Amino acid sequence: MRKILLMWLMLYGSFIGFAQSDSIKIKNLYEEAKTNVYKYPKQAIKQIDVLITQSNINAKQLVDIYFLKSTAYSNLRDNEKALEYLNKTYELVNVLENKGQKVAALHRISSIYHSLKLYDKSLVYLNEAEKTIQNLENRQEKLESVAYNYTVRGLIFKDLNNTNSAINYFNKAIRSYNQIENSFVANSNKSVIYYNLGYCYLKTDLNTAEKSFITSYELSKLTATKILIAYSLKGLGEYYFKLNNYETSNKKLNEALIVLGDIDDSVLQRNIYSLIGLNSIAQQEWKQFEKADSLSTLYAKKVLNSENKTISIAVQSLNHEAKVSTKKTLFNAQLVGVFSLFILILMTYVFYNKQKKLNKCILQNQEELVDLLR
Helix, strand or coil: CCCCCCCCCCCCCCCCCCCCCCCHHHHHHHHHHHHHHHHCHHHHHHHHHHHHCCCCCCHHHHHHHHHHHHHHHHHCCCHHHHHHHHHHHHHHHHHHCCHHHHHHHHHHHHHHHHHCCCHHHHHHHHHHHHHHHCCCCCHHHHHHHHHHHHHHHHHHHHHCCCHHHHHHHHHHHHHHHCCCCCHHHHHHHHHHHHHHHHHHHCCCCHHHHHHHHHHHHHHHHHHCCHHHHHHHHHHHHHHHHHCCCHHHHHHHHHHHHHHHCCCCCHHHHHHHHHHHHHHHHHHCCHHHHHHHHHHHHHHHHHHHHHHHHHHHHHHHHHHHHHHHHHHHHHHHHHHHHHHHHHHHHHHHHHHHHHHHHHHHHHHHHHHHHHHHHC
8 A cells, every 4th residue: 555656756857968960850859758758658668769769869868868768667667678778778877977867877776676675775776876966066956866865765764664764854855856946846756755755644643644645636736747646646545544534535546546547557556446445345335345356456466567577677687796796706806816826926935035045144154163163
């Protein structure tokens, strides 16, 4: 029930720059894809594929295009493809050494590892991003990156049931987002944060939980992003379920399904139908329960299949890193061995020379002593 809304967090800053010689058509296509990536990710992917085929796209532009495609796949909950294009992005970023692009890639990778509950791995990328953020020169870019970093840390602590730390990071993130000039990015991400704050307060402070979910809903409407509106309505459905107001809870959940329409988000759909099922049991609406339970099971299988694929990709990535680390360790061990052998030979040589000189000196002393005895 408490599935976080992480993949919809937005790093909307654009690093891409087209030269004057680039066609207006390519520029417009990129802008359209960037606009569609959150609202219509499937359409965005088609547009991005067209951009990738352009022969005059340079490496720096390709980083942004790959990043955009990864974001679109994240929003479709296809973590396997998202991670694939993030890895491509990160490889290019390390070559180009563009700090802004590097931070964005690190943050996206950390979010995927977080969704897999590999919190230590997620924190490794967050910490690396945090170091790079300090060197960003653009204030808006820096504020947005800091806010995103705080948000993901808050989500990790929320998952670990350390709500005090989670709330602290969420509030820091909100303060940073309040200073961002891009209202769409700020409102979208604050909607996500308030949604998660609602869950932090759900067990201890129902009034604050309600305010958080309502704020999330109001912010989502400002963005006119269907998926954010659907999530905030689901949060309100959870709140009313907690109050044992099952009728109002189901009303909010059904509103969420209507808003969602043909958008495919198996995690959200699974959780909505699961909660409708619980409301139906409380209301003794058995036919409604059977339908909701059947749909919840269907979407749960989709989520499981997607997570299994992503875990497989993540394990491959971890194994690759382990192999690289092992190779480095082996190389370092070989280097230490060679160096130690060199030191040993050098010490032997020095010792031999000293011993030779000492023997020579002893021999001379013995000869001098013999001469004296004569």
